[in-house]
Structure formats: structure tokens, C-alpha cells
Amino acid sequence: MRVLLSTYGSRGDVEPMVGLAMQLRALGVEVRVCAPPDEEFAALLGGVGVPLIPIGQPVRPMMQGKRPPTADxxxxxxxxxxxxxxxxxALAEECDALVATGVMQVAAPSVTEKLGIPYAYVSYQPITLPSPHHPPVPNPVRPFPPHVTDNGALWDLDAQGWNALFGEAxxxxxxxxxxxxVDNVRDHIYTDHPWLAADPTLGPWQEPTSLDVVQTGAWILPDKxxxxADLTTFLAAGTPPVFVGFGSMRxxxxxxxxxIEAIRAQGRRALVxxxxxxxxxxxxxxDCFVVGEVNQQELFGRVAAVVxxxxxxxxxxxxxxGAPQVVVPQVVDQPYWAGRVADLGIGAAHKGPAPTxxxxxxxxxxALAPDTxxxxxxxxxxxRNDGAPVAAQLLLDECSRDRPSVSA
Incomplete structure (x- = not known):
């Protein structure tokens, strides 16, 4: 069996797919992954024995450029x-199923429709899937009118934005x-049966909706x-520091x-x-230390908080x-996660993207209070840490159901 995984975006879009690829390989599945041609993504996939099939332009230069990534x-x-x-x-012609994630996965459902193979769209957060219980993520290209507040009306405008951006092509x-x-590009890509690769406690899906959502749990790539040695020495030299980082974001x-000034004001050391x-x-x-690429799964258990x-x-x-968090949201789904952290009492949500x-x-x-x-x-x-294994088995089960029976 051969499966194609397709994604386009920053590390947060790619790494979960690598986690799924690892679990599929463990089940004996041959995996192909289409992703941006950034070196670190190739390294991630190489670590689980899957070559990167490059598509589009590298994402990191776009994120680091002077113009915002949405400009062009x-x-x-x-x-x-x-x-x-x-x-x-070309790739899917030799595959038995396709799993795609990200706003830019416009071609995937059409390709699978033409080839007659199973297709699954996955979201890493509930906020991007249409629901009467929450509004859509703000559209930076076509901002919503400020006077429109009804969730249903906002989702209609969201669909219009997708059609305007992607429909003609x-x-x-x-x-x-x-x-x-197709007359609704967004719903065509998402389907009425999307997967939600988010932890049910952190990012629960709220019923009822018109979608039949399968929540697998987050797809976590184990990091060993x-x-x-330098970081270990710094950690051992004093009290647990506060970690601060913005990942793939500006x-x-x-x-x-x-x-650093805010962390020092709390009498804490800083890990940047x-x-x-x-x-x-x-x-x-x-009292400060800087790190590059690091194993967060190992590190976060040794810090006082994560900013x-x-x-x-x-x-x-x-x-x-179990690390308390301070979320300083920048774009897209990040305000949602900030709100969840605050609502659950496991940290604080900073108001706005530019802290003082x-x-x-x-x-x-x-975040540093004892009750937090x-x-x-x-x-x-x-x-949960079984999201990727659950999704891998789900995909195999769906492919088995779609295969025609062989008569004796």
C-alpha cells in the first residue's frame, strides 16, 4: 500500500505530517510526502526514512522577508x-490514498476525485473548520466587514473569500x-468528513454541526x-528558566x-x-542562554514557563x-490557542501580538503562580499522545473499505 501526504506551510504544518508518515511506515505502508523545499523539512522527513518531494517555493524566506507572507x-x-x-x-496515480492539510491544498480533492482514491483533509485546530459555534479565522486578504458578527454570515463571507482567491484557477x-x-472551494477542500488532529482537551470539537468531524488527537512526532551539553549545563546552573520563542513566525x-526584561523582572533566568x-x-x-533547533519535548519539562x-x-x-504558558498570539489560529490556555487555567493569554x-x-x-x-x-x-497512530490506522481502515472485494 502506498499513501501520499501533501502539505504546504511552516514547520507547524509539516511536522505533524512527518509524525503520521512515521506511524504509517510502522504499519508497512510506503509513504510519499509533498512539502515545501526547506532544508529543515527534508531533515525532518529524512529522520523517519521518508524523502521530501518538493513543491512550491521555500517557506522560510517568505516568513523572513520584508513583506508579509500574504502580500503576493x-x-x-x-x-x-x-x-x-x-x-x-503524477504522484497520486501510484497511490492508494491522499491526506492533505493547509489552506493551499486546492488540487488534492480534485486529483483524488479523478483517480477514484480515498481523500482526507486534516485540520490541526477546530477554529478553521466551519461551525455555528465559532467565527472563521480573519481573512488578511479580504477582511470581514466590522458590522457582521453572526457566525453563519461570517462563514458565508469566508466561503466567498475562498472562491475569489482560488475558484477561477x-x-x-x-x-x-x-x-x-465547484461553487464552494472551501467545502470542496474540507469535505463534510474532515479530520481534526488536535487534542480533545486542548482543542475540542463542539457538536452539533453539519460536519462529521473525526478527532484523532494531535499528531506528535516523537523526539529522542x-x-x-552547553544547554544542559545552563539548566543545571540555577533555577528553571523561562523559555521564549516564536517558532516559524516573525x-x-x-x-x-x-x-528578557520581563523574565528578569520576575527574578527568573531566560532561555531564548x-x-x-x-x-x-x-x-x-x-542568566540568559540562546538555543537553536532543540528537542522541546525534553526541554519543556525542565523550564518554569513557556512564552x-x-x-x-x-x-x-x-x-x-506540564509547563505553564504565556501565549502572545500573532496570526490565524493563535488567538484561539491563547484563549484555550487561559480558559483552562494553564497559563495566560497576552492581549495583542506586540507585548511591552x-x-x-x-x-x-x-503563568508563574503556584495554582497555574x-x-x-x-x-x-x-x-493524548496517540493521535498519529489513531490516524494511521483510520486511514488503513478507510482504504480497506474502499477496495473492491476479490471474488474466488
Whole structure:
């Protein structure tokens, strides 16, 4: 059996797919993964014995550029859709199923429709799936009118935005392969039976809705890498530090300075993650340490708190480790995860994407309080780690059901 996994985005979009790929291989499945051609994604996949099949442009330069990543989205989307139809079609012809994730997975359902193979769309957070219980994520290309507040009306506008951005290119490619046009691009991609790869405690799906959502739990890629000797020495040299990092995101202006000053104001040491924003230390005092690529699963159990951007993966990693969190949300689903952390009492949600020393200090006081630590510690044992195995078996079961029976 051969399965194609397709994603396009930052590390938070790619790493869960690597976790699923590892579990599928353990079940004897041959796996192919289409992802952006960034070196670190190739390294992630190489670590589980799966080569990266590159598609589109590298994502890291776009995230680090002077212009926001959404600046050229209409043109880039047309180019990416064309590349997807060409490459994914060729790859999927030799596969038994396709799993896709991300806003840009426009070609995947059409390719599988043409080939007659199973297709599953997966979201890493409930907030991006249509539901009367929450509004859609704000659209940076087509902002919603401020006077519209009804969730149903907002989801209708969201669908219109998808059609405006992707509809013409999608339907042109569908016509070229003999398929009829679609009038709702978003629902065509998501289907009425999407998967939700989020922990049920951290990011529960709320019923009832018109979607038949299968919540597998988060797809976690096990990390066995040891911490470096220098980092281990720093951790052992004093009380647990506060970790701060913004992952694959652009960081707010003066993020490192603000974070270090706020952490020091609480009498704590600071551990700064460079990330894609290339954060750095602000002086040579020995109460701060900077790290590059690091095993968060191992590290977060040894820190006093985690200050981060609110990506689904980082939020889940900190919750699994029992580390109190301060979420400084930047875009897309990150305000949702900030709200969940605050609602669960396992940390604080910073108001807005650009903290000051004072505002971050206030959030840290909440996160570092003994009762917050107690709730975070108690919740750690409830976070599931079997999401990727569950999804791998689910995919195999669905493929078995779709295979025609062989008569004697």
C-alpha cells in the first residue's frame, strides 16, 4: 500500500505530517510526502526514512522577508495550484490514498476525485473548520466587514473569500481534466468528513454541526534527541528558566529585549529560542542562554514557563510537559490557542501580538503562580499522545473499505 501526504506551510504544518508518515511506515505502508523545499523539512522527513518531494517555493524566506507572507498570495496561489495539479496528479496515480492539510491544498480533492482514491483533509485546530459555534479565522486578504458578527454570515463571507482567491484557477484545472466546476472551494477542500488532529482537551470539537468531524488527537512526532551539553549545563546552573520563542513566525518588534526584561523582572533566568525570527540575547549576562533547533519535548519539562506565539504544536508540547504558558498570539489560529490556555487555567493569554515589558510581566506573573503550575501539571497527564497512530490506522481502515472485494 502506498499513501501520499501533501502539505504546504511552516514547520507547524509539516511536522505533524512527518509524525503520521512515521506511524504509517510502522504499519508497512510506503509513504510519499509533498512539502515545501526547506532544508529543515527534508531533515525532518529524512529522520523517519521518508524523502521530501518538493513543491512550491521555500517557506522560510517568505516568513523572513520584508513583506508579509500574504502580500503576493493571489499570484502565488495560482502558481502553487498549477504546480499541485501537475505534481500531485503524477504522484497520486501510484497511490492508494491522499491526506492533505493547509489552506493551499486546492488540487488534492480534485486529483483524488479523478483517480477514484480515498481523500482526507486534516485540520490541526477546530477554529478553521466551519461551525455555528465559532467565527472563521480573519481573512488578511479580504477582511470581514466590522458590522457582521453572526457566525453563519461570517462563514458565508469566508466561503466567498475562498472562491475569489482560488475558484477561477481551480475550476480551470478541473475542466482541463474533465471534471465539473465547484461553487464552494472551501467545502470542496474540507469535505463534510474532515479530520481534526488536535487534542480533545486542548482543542475540542463542539457538536452539533453539519460536519462529521473525526478527532484523532494531535499528531506528535516523537523526539529522542538529547539536549546539548552547553544547554544542559545552563539548566543545571540555577533555577528553571523561562523559555521564549516564536517558532516559524516573525517576532514582534524588540521581542527578545521585552521578553528578557520581563523574565528578569520576575527574578527568573531566560532561555531564548532563535527560531525563524533569529532572536538573540541582549547582553552577555549569565542568566540568559540562546538555543537553536532543540528537542522541546525534553526541554519543556525542565523550564518554569513557556512564552510563545501560540502555534498548535508548541501549545500541545508545553501542555504535555506540564509547563505553564504565556501565549502572545500573532496570526490565524493563535488567538484561539491563547484563549484555550487561559480558559483552562494553564497559563495566560497576552492581549495583542506586540507585548511591552509591563504587559508581558503581568502575563508571566499569572503563568508563574503556584495554582497555574498545579493546573498545568495536572493537565499534562490528560494530553493524548496517540493521535498519529489513531490516524494511521483510520486511514488503513478507510482504504480497506474502499477496495473492491476479490471474488474466488
Amino acid at each position: 498570495l493571489p499570484q502565488r496561489s495560482v502558481e502553487l495550484i498549477a504546480a499541485q495539479f501537475a505534481k500531485i496528479t 481551480l475550476n480551470a484545472h478541473r475542466a482541463s481534466i474533465g471534471l465539473s466546476s 534527541r538529547p539536549l546539548s 517576532a514582534p518588534k524588540d521581542a527578545a529585549r521585552v521578553a 529560542s532563535r527560531g525563524w525570527a533569529d532572536l538573540a540575547l541582549i547582553d552577555d549576562r549569565d 510563545h506565539h501560540g502555534g498548535a504544536g508548541t501549545t500541545t508540547a508545553a501542555a504535555r510537559a 515589558t509591563e504587559s508581558l510581566s503581568a502575563a508571566l506573573r499569572t 503550575l498545579a493546573r498545568a501539571t495536572a493537565m499534562a497527564g490528560t494530553i
